Every structure is written in structure tokens, then in C-alpha cells.
Amino acid sequence: MQFVQGNIPGRLDDTEFLDRLFNDESISSTGQGRIKLHPALSDAAFRAWFAEQVRNPLPAEMDEATVALREFHDELASRLRALCGKTPWLKLRRALCALYPSKFTSIVNNESALFDLYSKITGAHASHFVPASIAIRGAVDAVLPSYHAKDLYEVARRINLPWMLLQHAIKETERSAQPVAAEALPQQTTSTQVLVPIQATLRRKGLTGMGGGFAALLDIVDDLKDGLSRIELEARVREANPRLGDLAVGTTINVIAREFDLCAREGDVYRLSGRGSALRESRDPDVLADHLLTKVLGFDNVLKLLEEGAQDSQALISFLKEVNPGWTSNFAPTSQLGWLRELGLVNYESRQYSLTDRGHRWAEMVTWVPAKLPPVAGTGPIEDFPEQTPEALSLPSFADVADRLMRAIEGQYAFDPKLIVQLHTGLWFHPTRHFVVLTGISGSGKTQLALQYARALTHSEGLDSPFVEVIPVQPGWHDPSPMLGYVNPLQDASYRSAPFLELVLRAAADPGRAYVAILDEMNLSHPEQYFAPVLSAMESRVALKLHQMDSSVPVPPMVPYPSNLAIIGTLNMDETTHGLSDKVLDRAFTLEFWNIDVDAHPAWANVPMPQELKIKARAVLNGLEVALSPCRLHFGMRTVDDVLGYLSFQAHPSDAASSALDDVVYAKVLPKLRGEATPRFQEALKAVLDVLETHGLARCTEKVKAMREDLKSGSARFWR
Numbered sequence: 001m002q003f004v005q006g007n008i009p010g011r012l013d014d015t016e017f018l019d020r021l022f023n024d025e026s027i028s029s030t031g032q033g034r035i036k037l038h039p040a041l042s043d044a045a046f047r048a049w050f051a052e053q054v055r056n057p058l059p060a061e062m063d064e065a066t067v068a069l070r071e072f073h074d075e076l077a078s079r080l081r082a083l084c085g086k087t088p089w090l091k092l093r094r095a096l097c098a099l100y101p102s103k104f105t106s107i108v109n110n111e112s113a114l115f116d117l118y119s120k121i122t123g124a125h126a127s128h129f130v131p132a133s134i135a136i137r138g139a140v141d142a143v144l145p146s147y148h149a150k151d152l153y154e155v156a157r158r159i160n161l162p163w164m165l166l167q168h169a170i171k172e173t174e175r176s177a178q179p180v181a182a183e184a185l186p187q188q189t190t191s192t193q194v195l196v197p198i199q200a201t202l203r204r205k206g207l208t209g210m211g212g213g214f215a216a217l218l219d220i221v222d223d224l225k226d227g228l229s230r231i232e233l234e235a236r237v238r239e240a241n242p243r244l245g246d247l248a249v250g251t252t253i254n255v256i257a258r259e260f261d262l263c264a265r266e267g268d269v270y271r272l273s274g275r276g277s278a279l280r281e282s283r284d285p286d287v288l289a290d291h292l293l294t295k296v297l298g299f300d301n302v303l304k305l306l307e308e309g310a311q312d313s314q315a316l317i318s319f320l321k322e323v324n325p326g327w328t329s330n331f332a333p334t335s336q337l338g339w340l341r342e343l344g345l346v347n348y349e350s351r352q353y354s355l356t357d358r359g360h361r362w363a364e365m366v367t368w369v370p371a372k373l374p375p376v377a378g379t380g381p382i383e384d385f386p387e388q389t390p391e392a393l394s395l396p397s398f399a400d401v402a403d404r405l406m407r408a409i410e411g412q413y414a415f416d417p418k419l420i421v422q423l424h425t426g427l428w429f430h431p432t433r434h435f436v437v438l439t440g441i442s443g444s445g446k447t448q449l450a451l452q453y454a455r456a457l458t459h460s461e462g463l464d465s466p467f468v469e470v471i472p473v474q475p476g477w478h479d480p481s482p483m484l485g486y487v488n489p490l491q492d493a494s495y496r497s498a499p500f501l502e503l504v505l506r507a508a509a510d511p512g513r514a515y516v517a518i519l520d521e522m523n524l525s526h527p528e529q530y531f532a533p534v535l536s537a538m539e540s541r542v543a544l545k546l547h548q549m550d551s552s553v554p555v556p557p558m559v560p561y562p563s564n565l566a567i568i569g570t571l572n573m574d575e576t577t578h579g580l581s582d583k584v585l586d587r588a589f590t591l592e593f594w595n596i597d598v599d600a601h602p603a604w605a606n607v608p609m610p611q612e613l614k615i616k617a618r619a620v621l622n623g624l625e626v627a628l629s630p631c632r633l634h635f636g637m638r639t640v641d642d643v644l645g646y647l648s649f650q651a652h653p654s655d656a657a658s659s660a661l662d663d664v665v666y667a668k669v670l671p672k673l674r675g676e677a678t679p680r681f682q683e684a685l686k687a688v689l690d691v692l693e694t695h696g697l698a699r700c701t702e703k704v705k706a707m708r709e710d711l712k713s714g715s716a717r718f719w720r
Helices: 002-006 015-023 044-055 062-084 089-099 111-122 129-143 152-176 213-226 230-240 246-259 274-282 285-295 299-307 313-323 331-342 357-365 398-409 417-428 446-458 499-509 532-540 582-587 611-631 637-650 654-668 679-694 698-711
Strands: 263-266 269-272 346-349 352-355 435-440 468-472 515-520 543-545 558-560 565-572 589-593 674-676 715-717
Touching (some): 015 044, 044 062, 062 089, 062 129, 111 129, 213 230, 213 274, 213 331, 246 263, 269 274, 274 285, 285 357, 398 417, 417 435, 417 446, 417 565, 435 582, 446 515, 446 565, 532 543, 532 582, 611 637, 637 654, 654 698
Parallel strands (some): 435 589, 468 515, 515 565
Antiparallel strands (some): 263 269, 346 352, 674 715
């Protein structure tokens, strides 16, 4: 406070000063303090506005000062959100406390706690942070001796005193053990409510462990107050735990939304459910009791067992495996026990679990005999993911997808509309097997069609979308590890993930939305080898088994094959690639890219080059396309692009244009010519030579003549 007060007003627009003002953690260091303020603090207009606001003296009248500070607080929040993408409530309020230490307290992040203390002190209800803070400080100052405003040590004591009052009030509430009225918190469970469990087979199969536990849940619930998009929620989860990988981020969102029922997605925005709002207001784990006891497998079993007496951890893990025989590892039971500790239901001392007072209250709510799942054959239930049903997927209409796709490719690519219809229908006609293979000549636009379709389908913008993953297949993939990851052989507790696996986990956790994987040049390796588990899972709808390790591995041992996952593979058929087996072809819908319409390329309308050269280039490319098509040595749109790009960049003046066309055809078309002395290849070379001679491409003509001579020995190729 000495630092802050000593630099007012001189350094209020100084970046270094503002960085310390907002980011110093002396007043508070908990909650969402990881939001980066650099975009705001580096903005000259923001700094000038902020400095002017703080330099303006507050009105002498308390009511007017309260109004002024409230307006400053709200405008500051609005500007920071606009510049930083989110509102850093913690940093904003602790900065206000440092700037106006006679008006605020160190309760800066937990609005519900501040309002609760205000209510206990005044008997009224608060609706805004600023007037509640000022009223609490006024009440503190009213019952303590007067002090000098420059006595910052005394000021600091009075800033912190409300925390002591709050802790005292909490202890008094716990001592009185009076349950909160159900009507005050609609989703909160009290001991007077009679719970009705759903049958065991329909319950969620356990709870997934989450970094930060219950405290992290509360922080993210705070952020969800005004709703967050999927991307914003993912960013928030990463801020809370920067060490999480993409797959763990998706799992954490699944924990919040589905396992604890704290939020739901409305369109593209996640919003708090009734239970989530109740938890945000109360901060009380009892809000979760009815859900966890009646809808999550194992909670009621463990609490009733511990009601009989303490149990050691191994006994409880074995007991939970009896509750769900599908839990063949310790992963799910250990996570369940972790949440029992996080929610304050059990104590863990000397390797023994026992019930807390809250645990006993929850156990009393279990008025039924907890059920177990029957023994099952095969892999057993899938842990930690919502049920995968085709009906859960909500696809956009084909008209919307086609409209977005055509707008995205306008002026860049020319795809036959019938091909787009076949792609969409081929992907989605089957309820669970969504797999299309695009094959044809190199450069025909297969990957671009797949990518642009995927973006249009998922309504994704920009290069990085959580719903679309392009996976370049590499030669030498002989097992599934490049697709599904593997346990690190040097560190058993770590799992080396893969982009495809992360996409699968996101899709499995979010079954209502389409996800697309694009396997680019998928036959550079044998798909039957690296893709075998996926091919089997999409057909039989069994789980993808990832590993058999215990809970120390941060990846679930298995994941259900997502009914909302579409896979588009692209193929080039030449001597460097592999053919597809019947196992792959039986599961795929195949589309061919062989017929190339040179004139349909959009670049002809916009390419900057002399009209005479454009006409000549069009004639040459069309002639070569016709000549080479019968032996499937023709070229794709990428080659047309490259020829036009080269000519528009190089062909000036006109006397050099013919030479430039000769050079680029020599470099981009002729190198692909190769074949045996068959009648078809001989006719193709003759037709190519006719086109080149007709248009005066001397260098290319000499090369093709030499190849025709080579053909007399049985074969010919550009590279000798």
C-alpha cells in the first residue's frame, strides 16, 4: 500500500506501475488470478482513461462516493473484458483495494462470501460488490477508535478484519448445525428431503479426478456466471491448471458439465445449471448431495459402508470394484475416493477412511440399500464418458453446410456440387460408421475439400479448431501408437498422447456435436496396421482400449468409440503408397477425384497476365490434360495453380512469356511422365508431343522426343 499510495498520481499511466498494481498478490493470491492483463496494460488509451479516473477525487458525501466507485468498478470491468477477453475480477478488486484502502476489504474474489458477511452485519441483502464492501468497512470503522488515513498499518488491519469476522460467522454456523432452507437454494439437499435413486445400471460410472478438486470447481463455476463459449471455457480450464494437455482439458469440462451437472451447453455457450448457480451462491458441497447419491454409482455404497466403521484404502478400492465389475483398474475407484475427501465427506488418517460429520449427514439421506452392477462379460461399462448414442448428435442441415462451404472456397477452388452432396451423405448415412475415403490424382483438391467441409460442418473459423484435426500420415506407421498414443516406456506414470486420441476424447465427452478427423495421405502406411483398433471399434461399437495401467496414468484406460466422429481419409495412388484392403474398403464410402476441369479453376478470372498468354496457357493445359487422362498421368488443380502463379510472377515482357510457359510446363507437368511401352502410353506421349509442338514449347518438345526414343527400349520416364 505504501508503494501504491506513494506513486499516486504521478505513475498512474505507467505500465510498470500498473503491472505491479494489478498483479501483486499481497492483498490476495487465490482464485482466478491467472488472467493476463498485458493487452490492457499495453494499451495507451486504457492507461490514459484509468489514470484520469483515479486522479479525479471522490465526492465528500459517502453516498456519492459509493456511486462514483461503483461506476468506476463497472466501467473498469467492461474495458478489461473487452481488451483481455475475460473479466479479471480478482485483480480488478484487489487493485481497487490498494487504491482506496479506506473503502474496501481483502475479501475481493468470493462475492458470495462478501454478501453473506454484509447480510450478517446489516441484516439486509447486497446486490453489488462495491456498496457491500464500503458498508462493511464503514461498520468496522464505526466500532473501532478513529485513526489517521496515513497510518497504513492500521488501514491494513481494518482491511483484513472482515476476513476474521467471516471465519467467525462460518464457525458459528457450523456449530449451530442448522440446515439451509431448501427454498433458499433450489438444488440444495437437506436432511428433510427424501431422495429417490435411479437404478444402478443407469447411473454415471464414477467421477473423474480433476486438478484442484472442489476449489477448482468453485473457481470455474464463478467464471460461468455470465456464460462461456467452448473455447473460453477451455482457456479458463488451462488457466486454472497450465499443465493440462488438450485431452485433459476436455475431460475436465466433462467433469464439470456432466459428472457434476453444474452447467449445460445452450447453442455455443456453456451456462450454469440450477445446481451450478446454487453452488456458486452457497459454496456448499451439500448442493451436490442429491445428484451424487442418486445418479453416480458408488457414492451411496461407500458412505453406507463407512457408516459401519472405518476402512482402509485397499479395502474400499476392492469394494468399489465389486460395485462395478467393469472397473478392472484402480483408476475410477481412486478418483471416487479422492472426491469423497475433496467434498469433506471422509477423513483419511493412518491409511483409514472414516466419515466426517457431513459424511454422516449424507449417509443418513441414503434410505435405500445401495445396489451393485451385475458381473458382465467382455470389456464392461465405459468409465467417465456420457453414453454414446447416434440420437445425441445434432447435425446442421446440409443446406447450411453447403452454403458455408461454397462461401469459404469462393474464388479459390471449384468443386462439383454433386461431389459435396456425396461426401456429406456418404459420411452420415450410417448411424455410427462415418468414414469416407477421397482418392485420385495428387493436387486435385482432396485435402482442401475435406478441410473446408469439416470447417463448414463444425462452423469452425481460423486455423485451430477443437472440432477438426488434420493428421498427416507418415510412412512407417506399423502400429496404433501414432493414432492412440502409448504409455511412455521410460516413465510408466506418463502417457504420450496423439492428436487423433485427443480429438476422440473431446468427441466422446461432447456427443451432441460433430468432430472431424482428416487422415491426409492415409495410405503412405498400411491403414490395417496403424488404424486397426479404430476400424474395429467403428464397426462393432466396442471401446478403444488405451492401456491397462492404474490411476497414475492421466488417460482413461478405455474410451467409447464416438458416434459423432467423422473420419475423412485422402489417398494418392502411385508407387510410393499402399493399396487398401477389403477391411478398410468395407467400412469406407469411396469418392474418386480423377476428372479435372481446367477451365473451371477460379484463378483464370483473376490472374494478372497478358490476355494472349492466358489464352495460350489455357490451351496448353487443356491439351495436356486430354492427352494424359487416358493413362491417368494428368494433373490436378494444384498444378494449374502453380503454372498460373509462375506465369503471373515471371512472364514479362511478352517475348519472355512463351519461354516462361515452356519452363513451367517442363517443371510441373513433364516430371510425372513415366510408363511402359504399352499402346496407351505411346499414344499419350504422341498426343503430348503434338500439343507442345503446336504451341511452340521447344524445351518440352525436346524432352518428350527423348522419352519417346527411350520408350523403344521398353519403358521411359522423365528422370533417367
